[in-house]
Amino acid sequence: MxxxxxxxxxxxxxxxxxxxxxxxxxxxxxxxxxxxxxVVVDTGPSGAWSRxxxxxxxxxxxxxxxxxxxxxxxxxxxAATMMARIAECGPRPKMIAAxxxxxxxxxRTAALTNxxxxxxxxxxxxxxxxxxxxxVESAVTGLRKPDPRIYEHVLGALEVAxxxxxFLDDIGGNLKTARQMGMITIKVDDxxxxxxxxxxxxxxxx
Numbered sequence: 092m093x094x095x096x097x098x099x100x101x102x103x104x105x106x107x108x109x110x111x112x113x114x115x116x117x118x119x120x121x122x123x124x125x126x127x128x129x130v131v132v133d134t135g136p137s138g139a140w141s142r143x144x145x146x147x148x149x150x151x152x153x154x155x156x157x158x159x160x161x162x163x164x165x166x167x168x169x170a171a172t173m174m175a176r177i178a179e180c181g182p183r184p185k186m187i188a189a190x191x192x193x194x195x196x197x198x199r200t201a202a203l204t205n206x207x208x209x210x211x212x213x214x215x216x217x218x219x220x221x222x223x224x225x226x227v228e229s230a231v232t233g234l235r236k237p238d239p240r241i242y243e244h245v246l247g248a249l250e251v252a253x254x255x256x257x258f259l260d261d262i263g264g265n266l267k268t269a270r271q272m273g274m275i276t277i278k279v280d281d282x283x284x285x286x287x288x289x290x291x292x293x294x295x296x297x
Contacts, residue, residue: 094256094293095255095256096199096257097289098269101202102204104259105183108180112176112180113128113177116172120167146230146231150208185286189286196293199249201224201226204229207230224249225245238268242274256274259289260278
């Protein structure tokens, strides 16, 4: 069974990493590196970040709840400022070019992203939608990676089996579920390295 589709995370893959934007904000505040991510992980599925990405709370409610969680973990932040910095992250031209090449070669493409509603201060991804055959967002589906159901959703939208898909993400936990389902997975740390791995997986030059 050959590869027929490639599924891309957005932030940290097609778009500059929000983790880098958060790290810069942490540095400005003088708080420990990776503090925000630890709060997200420690608060788990019931935490403010997860609820925002499932579309369960407004951005205003998220701001208050996440600031409370950060305060309880030992540091003050402005959630509004942090989210504004994330929204400034822009597309990576090499990834956009790779998606174009894939489509021209007949591969199906999808975006699979944990995000929040655009009218709630999220990044406007409308200019990216045209590059993908399917555009699956956590805030729309009510599911977020690494829940297997959101991967099943995108595979269904693409009409491919897991073994026919490659999935690129910058977070290991998100890749683990995809790999367990039978997808080829590529962790995106350095975009150039990831594109070389994708080239080998699909037999195209990017």
